[in-house]
Amino acid sequence: MRIFGKVRHRPSASWRQATDRAFTLIGDGRYEDAGALLTRAADLEPWLSESWFNLALLHKFRHDWEQARAAGLRAVALLDRESGAPDWWNVGIAATALQDWPLARRAWQAYGLKVPGGGQHSAATTEPTGMELGSAAVRLSPEGEAEVVWGRRLDPARIEVLSIPLPSSGRRWGEVVLHDGVPNGERVTAAGPAYPVFDEIELWAPSPVPTWVVLLEAATEEDRDALEKLASDAGFAAEDWSSSVRLLCRACSESRMESDEGDGEHLDPHDHSEPGHPGPLGHRTAGAGDLWVPERECGLAAPAGLVRGLLDGWVADSPDSREWRDLEEVC
Ligand SMILES: [Zn+2]
Numbered sequence: 001m002r003i004f005g006k007v008r009h010r011p012s013a014s015w016r017q018a019t020d021r022a023f024t025l026i027g028d029g030r031y032e033d034a035g036a037l038l039t040r041a042a043d044l045e046p047w048l049s050e051s052w053f054n055l056a057l058l059h060k061f062r063h064d065w066e067q068a069r070a071a072g073l074r075a076v077a078l079l080d081r082e083s084g085a086p087d088w089w090n091v092g093i094a095a096t097a098l099q100d101w102p103l104a105r106r107a108w109q110a111y112g113l114k115v116p117g118g119g120q121h122s123a124a125t126t127e128p129t130g131m132e133l134g135s136a137a138v139r140l141s142p143e144g145e146a147e148v149v150w151g152r153r154l155d156p157a158r159i160e161v162l163s164i165p166l167p168s169s170g171r172r173w174g175e176v177v178l179h180d181g182v183p184n185g186e187r188v189t190a191a192g193p194a195y196p197v198f199d200e201i202e203l204w205a206p207s208p209v210p211t212w213v214v215l216l217e218a219a220t221e222e223d224r225d226a227l228e229k230l231a232s233d234a235g236f237a238a239e240d241w242s243s244s245v246r247l248l249c250r251a252c253s254e255s256r257m258e259s260d261e262g263d264g265e266h267l268d269p270h271d272h273s274e275p276g277h278p279g280p281l282g283h284r285t286a287g288a289g290d291l292w293v294p295e296r297e298c299g300l301a302a303p304a305g306l307v308r309g310l311l312d313g314w315v316a317d318s319p320d321s322r323e324w325r326d327l328e329e330v331c
Pocket residue numbers: 248249250251252253276277278283
């Protein structure tokens with residue numbers, strides 16, 4: 001064995017055994033026992049980057065961000081790759097969770113991404129905004145009653161939710177979600193672009209804006225669109241759940257599915273998970289040929305002091321074709 005230069009280090013059989021067993025335990029949700037084994041593996045092979053990468057991964061699953069950052073930094077210190085290492089991505093996620101912006105910037109750059117403003121002293125310590133990563137979908141509560149919603153990527157680990165999540169999700173429009181790095185599903189639009197679906201890790205920042213449900217009578221699609229525009233112009237959101245939500249089984253949700261492109265701000269539909277796949281015809285999506293039904297169940301994201309005025313204003317613009325009732329705050 002050479003002392004200097006790069007030596008491809010092969011881990012011992014006992015390291016492999018402990019590590020394999022640990023990942024089986026992780027699969028069963030037994031994080032404590034897995035942690036003991038991975039710590040032992042790291043004691044056996046402290047110069048092996050994978051020892052620390054695996055520990056960092058475990059701490060990510062446990063949402064223990066201080067430990068994930070510490071283990072992740074040991075992993076990247078032992079890396080022999082220039083860029084593109086998932087180790088750096090996980091450091092970026094941990095740093096983002098901790099709002100350790102200098103480290104988050106360093107992680108994305110080391111991975112090979114361009115981070116604007118990082119060169120200046122003042123900007124280097126602020127959130128890595130301006131990376132222009134575009135839209136993506138995120139699966140809220142992937143372990144529970146999952147719901148895929150659309151949002152805007154703030155940086156490689158965060159999405160701002162721009163759909164109005166359904167009341168059952170207990171979640172809100174405008175939330176910022178910390179998400180995992182490897183997409184778990186894809187949504188393709190007729191226009192061509194494909195968007196990744198990321199799994200949420202945890203809520204990063206809550207939203208102060210409550211969710212309402214309201215029943216609309218909208219004579220035409222244009223009447224419905226007018227409410228969505230009014231809400232959007234006011235800085236909030238309305239979403240016609242009657243047309244924007246479809247049910248997908250988990251297998252379809254995690255695969256490549258077609259999706260309609262919305263007004264550019266968010267994309268419809270979002271997906272709410274259901275247990276089974278409905279036979280060979282697959283999941284039904286509301287299509288352009290469907291007859292318009294005037295009664296719409298609509299989600300609204302707006303402050304309590306604004307929501308009734310918004311609806312009244314919408315009706316006042318065209319009293320003959322619009323009505324609302326049964327407004328209820330749901331989240
Ligand atoms: Zn399915």
